[in-house]
Amino acid sequence: MDTTVQVIQKENSFLSEVAQASGEKIQACFQCQKCSAGCPIAYAMDILPNQVLRHIQYGHREKILSSKTIWICASCYTCSVRCPNEIDIAKIMDVLRSLAIRSGIEAGEKDVPLFHSVFLNTIKSKGRIHELSLILGFKSKTRDFFKDAGLGWKMFRKGKIKLLPSRWGGGKEIQEIFKPVERFQKKT
Ligand code: SF4
Numbered sequence: 001m002d003t004t005v006q007v008i009q010k011e012n013s014f015l016s017e018v019a020q021a022s023g024e025k026i027q028a029c030f031q032c033q034k035c036s037a038g039c040p041i042a043y044a045m046d047i048l049p050n051q052v053l054r055h056i057q058y059g060h061r062e063k064i065l066s067s068k069t070i071w072i073c074a075s076c077y078t079c080s081v082r083c084p085n086e087i088d089i090a091k092i093m094d095v096l097r098s099l100a101i102r103s104g105i106e107a108g109e110k111d112v113p114l115f116h117s118v119f120l121n122t123i124k125s126k127g128r129i130h131e132l133s134l135i136l137g138f139k140s141k142t143r144d145f146f147k148d149a150g151l152g153w154k155m156f157r158k159g160k161i162k163l164l165p166s167r168w169g170g171g172k173e174i175q176e177i178f179k180p181v182e183r184f185q186k187k188t
C-alpha cells in the first residue's frame, strides 16, 4: 500500500519529475526557511528558495519554470549545506533550469540563459574564458552595446580584459567534455 507521500507524488507530476531528475526528497521540506535565510542572492529573487520547494510540492510548474529565481541562483550551495533535511536545493535549481529550457518556457531573466550559452561557446572554442570574446558575443546577441561600457573600459585600462586569448593546448580534451552534453541535448 502506498504511503501518503507516494500518493501525493503520483498525483503531482511536476513534483515527481523534479524529484526523479534531482534524486532529492523534496517532500521532506518542512519550511524551516534556513535555505532562504542564508541565500546571498535572496534579495533579488521573486520566489525565495523555501517557497520554490513549496511550489514544487504543490505542482506549480509554470510559476516556477518562468520565475527569475531559477536563473538568478548563483549555485553557491549555501542553501544545500544549511538544510536540516539534507535537501540539495542548488541541484534542484539546476534541474529546474534544465526543465525550463527543454519546455521552451521563456526565462524570467532572459539574458541569463543567453549569457550561459555564450559563456559555454567561449569555453568550447577557446578552452578557457576570454573576457573580450565573451563580452562581444553577448553584446552581439543583446544588441545593448553601451550598457556597462564604462565599466568595461575601466577593466580594460586595469589590464583585466586582454585583447587576445591566451594560448592553450587542450582543444581535443575540451571537445570530449562537450560531446556527451551535446548528445543529451539532441535527444531532448
Ligand atoms: S545555491 Fe542558489 S538558492 Fe542556494 S543559496 Fe546559493 S544562490 Fe541561493
Ligand code: SF4
Pocket (backbone or CB within 6 Å): 028, 029, 030, 031, 032, 033, 034, 035, 036, 049, 050, 053, 082, 083, 084, 085, 086, 087, 089
Ligand atoms: S532549509 Fe530545507 S527544510 Fe528548510 S525550508 Fe529550505 S529546503 Fe525546506
